[in-house]
Amino acid sequence: MWPKHVNWKDLRFGVEIEFIGGRPAEVELPPGWVMSLDELQVDESGDDSGSELKTPPMLWAAREQIRVMLDRLLANGARMNWSCGLHVHIGIEPWGEAMVLPLVDAALACQEALRSLLTMSEHRLIYCPSVTPEMKNDYLRDPRQEALHRPGRPQSHRCGINASAWYDIGTVEIRYANGSLDYDEILHAVELCLRFVAAVGEGRKLRDTPAELADALGAPRTGYPPPRAIPRWYRERTWLDDALIPAVSELAEQLVPGGEILHILPVQDGLLLGIEAGDGKLRRYVCAPPATGWRVVRQADAPR
Structure with a gap:
C-alpha cells in the first residue's frame, strides 16, 4: 500500500561494504553476515584484491554491529581505495510493489541531488547510472x-x-556512496538512504538540490564517504574500455548472448574480455585482434 507513513528507524536495511587488502576468508562472521569472496576490487597495483562484506537485514537500533565488524576488517588489514563502493539496501516491504513506481519518480526528480549529496566519485558512475524517462515509460506499459x-x-x-x-x-538498492571503512561515514549514508526511502513511501515531494534535499529529509548535509582520486593508469584503463567496446561488442554477443562487457584488460597473450551474463555470472575470455578480425585465444577461467 502506498503512500503510507513509516518511521525511517523501523525500516530494515543492509549494507554491502567493498574493500581491498586483508585476508577476507579469515574474518570471523556473526550469524547472517556474508563475506562474498568472489566480489573483488582493484588495488593500487591493478591486482584483484579484498572482498565485499554484507550485513544481514537489520534495524537502526542494531547498527552497532557494523562498528564491530569494521574493527575486525581493519584489524585484518582491510583498506579502502577508489575502486570500492558502499551499497545500501532498504527494505520496502511495508509498501510492496506499489512502491516501485514512486521510487522511479523520485529518482527522476532528485537522483542527481542524492548523488551529489553523497559526493559520489565521477568514475563510479558506470556502476550506478541514472534512471531514465524511457525506463519509466516501459514500466508503465508493462510493470x-x-x-x-x-x-x-x-x-x-x-x-x-x-x-x-x-x-x-x-x-531498493542505493549505490551512490563511495567506499568507506569509517563507522560514522557509513552510518551517515545509511541514515540518508533510510530517510529518503521513508519520505518516498510517505508520498512527499522531494527537493532537487543537495542541501535542500538533506534539509527536507532531516539528514546531515556532510559527513559522507569522501571521493577518492583515481590514478592515471586506472583512468587510462577506462579509456581503453571505451575505445575497444564498440570493436568487440559483436564478438561479446556471440560468446555470451545478451551479456554485458564489464572490462577489457591487457594480458600477455591478448586482451582479457570480461562479460557478465544475464544470470550475473562473469565469463572471461582472452581475445586477439588479427588483421582479418577478432578471434578467441582461450577462455580465461570457468564461469563463476
Missing part, C-alpha cells in the same frame, strides 16, 4: 523487473536508485 534494467554500459539492473532489487530481495 516488470526487466523494465527497470538499463541495458548495456553503464551496467544494467544497477541504477544508482535500483528499484529492480524489489523483485529479487524486497529492497
Whole structure:
C-alpha cells in the first residue's frame, strides 16, 4: 500500500561494504553476515584484491554491529581505495510493489541531488547510472523487473536508485556512496538512504538540490564517504574500455548472448574480455585482434 507513513528507524536495511587488502576468508562472521569472496576490487597495483562484506537485514537500533565488524576488517588489514563502493539496501516491504513506481519518480526528480549529496566519485558512475524517462515509460506499459534494467554500459539492473532489487530481495538498492571503512561515514549514508526511502513511501515531494534535499529529509548535509582520486593508469584503463567496446561488442554477443562487457584488460597473450551474463555470472575470455578480425585465444577461467 502506498503512500503510507513509516518511521525511517523501523525500516530494515543492509549494507554491502567493498574493500581491498586483508585476508577476507579469515574474518570471523556473526550469524547472517556474508563475506562474498568472489566480489573483488582493484588495488593500487591493478591486482584483484579484498572482498565485499554484507550485513544481514537489520534495524537502526542494531547498527552497532557494523562498528564491530569494521574493527575486525581493519584489524585484518582491510583498506579502502577508489575502486570500492558502499551499497545500501532498504527494505520496502511495508509498501510492496506499489512502491516501485514512486521510487522511479523520485529518482527522476532528485537522483542527481542524492548523488551529489553523497559526493559520489565521477568514475563510479558506470556502476550506478541514472534512471531514465524511457525506463519509466516501459514500466508503465508493462510493470516488470526487466523494465527497470538499463541495458548495456553503464551496467544494467544497477541504477544508482535500483528499484529492480524489489523483485529479487524486497529492497531498493542505493549505490551512490563511495567506499568507506569509517563507522560514522557509513552510518551517515545509511541514515540518508533510510530517510529518503521513508519520505518516498510517505508520498512527499522531494527537493532537487543537495542541501535542500538533506534539509527536507532531516539528514546531515556532510559527513559522507569522501571521493577518492583515481590514478592515471586506472583512468587510462577506462579509456581503453571505451575505445575497444564498440570493436568487440559483436564478438561479446556471440560468446555470451545478451551479456554485458564489464572490462577489457591487457594480458600477455591478448586482451582479457570480461562479460557478465544475464544470470550475473562473469565469463572471461582472452581475445586477439588479427588483421582479418577478432578471434578467441582461450577462455580465461570457468564461469563463476
